[in-house]
Amino acid sequence: MSKIKYELIKNDNKNENVRLGKLITNHGTFDTPMFMPVGTLANVKTLMPEELKACGSAVVLSNTYHLWLRPGEDVIKKAGGLNKFMNYDGPTLTDSGGFQVFSLAKPKDITEEGVRFKSHIDGKELFLTPEKSIEIQNKLDSDIAMSFDECAPYPATRRYIENSMRRTIRWARRGKEAFNNPNQSLFGIVQGGEFEDLRRESALETVKMDFDGYSVGGTSVGEPKEVMYNMISYATKYLPKDKPRYLMGVGEPIDLLEGVSRGIDMFDCVLPTRLARHGNCFTRHGRINIKNAKYKEDFSPIEDDCDCYTCKNFSKAYVRHLVTAGEVNGGRLLSIHNIRFLIKEMEEIREAIKEDRFFEYKDEFIKKYENRR
Amino acid sequence: MSKIKYELIKNDNKNENVRLGKLITNHGTFDTPMFMPVGTLANVKTLMPEELKACGSAVVLSNTYHLWLRPGEDVIKKAGGLNKFMNYDGPTLTDSGGFQVFSLAKPKDITEEGVRFKSHIDGKELFLTPEKSIEIQNKLDSDIAMSFDECAPYPATRRYIENSMRRTIRWARRGKEAFNNPNQSLFGIVQGGEFEDLRRESALETVKMDFDGYSVGGTSVGEPKEVMYNMISYATKYLPKDKPRYLMGVGEPIDLLEGVSRGIDMFDCVLPTRLARHGNCFTRHGRINIKNAKYKEDFSPIEDDCDCYTCKNFSKAYVRHLVTAGEVNGGRLLSIHNIRFLIKEMEEIREAIKEDRFFEYKDEFIKKYENRR
Numbered sequence A, B: 001m002s003k004i005k006y007e008l009i010k011n012d013n014k015n016e017n018v019r020l021g022k023l024i025t026n027h028g029t030f031d032t033p034m035f036m037p038v039g040t041l042a043n044v045k046t047l048m049p050e051e052l053k054a055c056g057s058a059v060v061l062s063n064t065y066h067l068w069l070r071p072g073e074d075v076i077k078k079a080g081g082l083n084k085f086m087n088y089d090g091p092t093l094t095d096s097g098g099f100q101v102f103s104l105a106k107p108k109d110i111t112e113e114g115v116r117f118k119s120h121i122d123g124k125e126l127f128l129t130p131e132k133s134i135e136i137q138n139k140l141d142s143d144i145a146m147s148f149d150e151c152a153p154y155p156a157t158r159r160y161i162e163n164s165m166r167r168t169i170r171w172a173r174r175g176k177e178a179f180n181n182p183n184q185s186l187f188g189i190v191q192g193g194e195f196e197d198l199r200r201e202s203a204l205e206t207v208k209m210d211f212d213g214y215s216v217g218g219t220s221v222g223e224p225k226e227v228m229y230n231m232i233s234y235a236t237k238y239l240p241k242d243k244p245r246y247l248m249g250v251g252e253p254i255d256l257l258e259g260v261s262r263g264i265d266m267f268d269c270v271l272p273t274r275l276a277r278h279g280n281c282f283t284r285h286g287r288i289n290i291k292n293a294k295y296k297e298d299f300s301p302i303e304d305d306c307d308c309y310t311c312k313n314f315s316k317a318y319v320r321h322l323v324t325a326g327e328v329n330g331g332r333l334l335s336i337h338n339i340r341f342l343i344k345e346m347e348e349i350r351e352a353i354k355e356d357r358f359f360e361y362k363d364e365f366i367k368k369y370e371n372r373r
Helices: A049-054 A064-067 A075-079 A081-087 A098-103 A130-140 A158-178 A194-207 A225-236 A253-261 A271-277 A309-313 A316-324 A328-354 A360-372 B049-054 B065-069 B071-078 B084-085 B098-103 B128-139 B158-179 B196-208 B224-235 B253-261 B271-277 B308-311 B316-324 B328-354 B360-368
Strands: A007-014 A014-024 A028-032 A034-037 A061-063 A092-094 A108-109 A117-118 A125-128 A145-147 A186-189 A213-216 A245-246 A268-269 B005-012 B015-025 B027-033 B034-037 B060-062 B092-093 B109-111 B113-119 B125-128 B144-146 B185-190 B212-217 B246-247 B266-269
Touching: A007 A328, A014 A328, A014 A360, A014 B128, A028 A034, A028 A271, A034 A061, A034 A328, A049 A328, A049 B125, A061 A064, A061 B049, A064 A075, A064 A098, A064 A130, A075 A130, A075 B316, A081 A092, A081 B328, A098 B308, A125 A158, A130 A145, A130 A158, A158 A186, A158 A194, A186 A194, A194 A213, A194 A225, A213 A225, A225 A253, A225 B212, A253 A328, A253 B109, A271 A328, A316 A328, A316 B071, A316 B084, B005 B328, B015 B253, B015 B360, B027 B034, B034 B060, B034 B360, B049 B328, B060 B065, B065 B071, B065 B098, B065 B128, B071 B084, B071 B128, B084 B092, B125 B128, B128 B144, B128 B158, B158 B185, B158 B196, B158 B224, B185 B196, B196 B212, B196 B224, B224 B253, B253 B328, B253 B360, B271 B328, B308 B328, B316 B328, B328 B360
Parallel strands: A034 A268, A061 A092, A092 A145, A145 A186, A186 A213, A213 A245, A245 A268, B034 B266, B060 B092, B092 B144, B144 B185, B185 B212, B212 B246, B246 B266
Antiparallel strands: A007 A014, A014 A028, A108 A117, A117 A125, B005 B015, B015 B027, B109 B113, B113 B125
């Protein structure tokens, strides 16, 4: 048991930002770029570990904030850690709780010490600090833990972002000092909003602390796509080439391509499972909603050439029936399809980088995806 | 493709009511007595066909009333029938809609022609007749269809039950005449409430029509257990030995034993999946609710010696966490356990009949089940 190791396999010869690599963890090795499904409460909604593996999923993310509240980190520690608790033998990553505090738990009071906020379950007052977030994650015993950060809103003033980013750096330092799990790795998070110089400052200061990997945070909070893509570029520019880079909370098929083209190795997002619960699914020709009446008697799969369990076994008409009738299996079948879609996209991206044709692949993918049938 | 065939293998030598047999269908053969999980809307809630098979489930029931409303029998016919629609290659049975009209769709107006009632989904007025029920089932193309009956309430006056039972006989005759699917079998349903002579009349008149099998209806509608057991005895006494007998809507572990001891071959019930959604699960020592705080740090399986997927892979603490946090996978894992519990019980019942020790098995099972730990 040891910390993770990142190995760079190669860069695309057209742009050295684009990287093919591998991440070696205590629970297996996976190639990057990689998309990670989200198992908020120590399970990916409606799916079992075997189904995730069948989708090609190599790593699962769980949410520290949610597990802190239920069932509590001590229960998971007593179970032998997150892997044993959820009976999943692959690599795991836990976030810091920072994003949930930002998105779920309002109103909040951010001080130097930490964040005071109310539980989204029962309104109970809670206080999360960098040390507490790390302590919880150390107990969860995921392969990769994240530093506690403030995920600042968009838009926000430069002054707000600057203060927030600098506090996040101080929090990262405190978390790193509190960190106490020799088998777990810790990532730092680059903040700084839309401001190039603040992203630079954040990246340089965070890298100085020598984390096991680096994340780009503060994206997917309402900013336009171009702003997000710039945020990524501003940050990855200053990140070391021998450490993995992780873009948090991004899962749109095109955003994955834009992330990879800016040097990102890992992505996570609730999008594939959240969309599924509302009847939405990815196709190579853009998103569709299976509830559309035109699928009522469409006995073909969601995608003819998709190799997922759903497409190999069930028709649009059947999935539509389950979703419109409110049957959980509808969302389950769409979750499988959507997760497989993103994982397959990543497989194709890796293949393309290997063959130095990532940008051709990207252009082709986007052209098709935006040209809905 | 042809109608079902029932083969009697043997009776228990202590009581010739108790039978071991096999049912040969167009989609495979299964041994009886057998418990059939319910897939109301052409899917067993939260489970896929492969999971049902892993539970040992040999046959699945679907609800005509629900499928009539959504997606409509014509969609399923166009898909190639229920099996193809839900991608399940095993035997299927559809009920007549009579029970749902009774339980879901109130107020209702029962006439000789049929039942006028309001949809439980949108309140739209609907009219179901014996002919319509059969027409829908012919299109669904299940292996076994049921005659349209009135599932009378309990308690009810003798006069009410008598009138209702005789009308159910007339409905059975009309349904049989309308029946038009050479690959499908049709069961008659014995009604007559708690009255021995009415059950006798119903059984004799129904048997005269020469159905492919017979069902005992009108149970599990609020009557005491002893009354239900009598209803079964009153009916099965007059049923032919060369046809299968099916007790509708019964799935309590002890009721299965009582049914078998009175000559029943097939059972169905939503109980295992419905209980699961509320955190309840069967154990050999009675039902437990996994939400109980005492399971919070109980890292043992629900039952140590259970061979289901849930017990082989997950702890009570994990299942409890999922259920209390409202995660669908909690109900899914409990559904698997509960279905496997009943199917395993039936396997043991068949083994016991084979060895002429059914009644010893029954006594032992009940003693343990009622003696909760």
